[in-house]
Amino acid sequence: MDSQMRDEPVNAPDRCGWCGKVIPPGTGVHGIASDSSVTHDGDAQHDGHRFLTSCGYAHLVALREHYRRRPFLDEELWAGKIARAFERHDVLTVEDLEGVTGLSREQIQRCVAWLETQLYRLR
Numbered sequence: 001m002d003s004q005m006r007d008e009p010v011n012a013p014d015r016c017g018w019c020g021k022v023i024p025p026g027t028g029v030h031g032i033a034s035d036s037s038v039t040h041d042g043d044a045q046h047d048g049h050r051f052l053t054s055c056g057y058a059h060l061v062a063l064r065e066h067y068r069r070r071p072f073l074d075e076e077l078w079a080g081k082i083a084r085a086f087e088r089h090d091v092l093t094v095e096d097l098e099g100v101t102g103l104s105r106e107q108i109q110r111c112v113a114w115l116e117t118q119l120y121r122l123r
Helices: 057-069 074-088 094-101 105-122
Strands: 029-034 049-054
Antiparallel strands (some): 029 049
């Protein structure tokens, strides 16, 4: 899972998410795209939303189109929520996990089954 809040140097320059060009301060074009691989350390309400930065409107459109074509998988998002919970807590029961993540037991079970299929595909 991707966390957009981690490992960012405090004063790192913005770069275009499409071409990688350094963006001069105050000139970037920003947007949001749905992306089930993104969780946010600071605010779980932003989970599933990727913040986009581009050097111009055309590259923002290209980025949005890229993420629009990527399937949004609930199980992938739930896996990110569960991973974040285990980063903050050493041990969690299923009941604890439900409370910390806001997921139901059925969602947790579906997520575990999805993760198992992903691991199987990697073999």
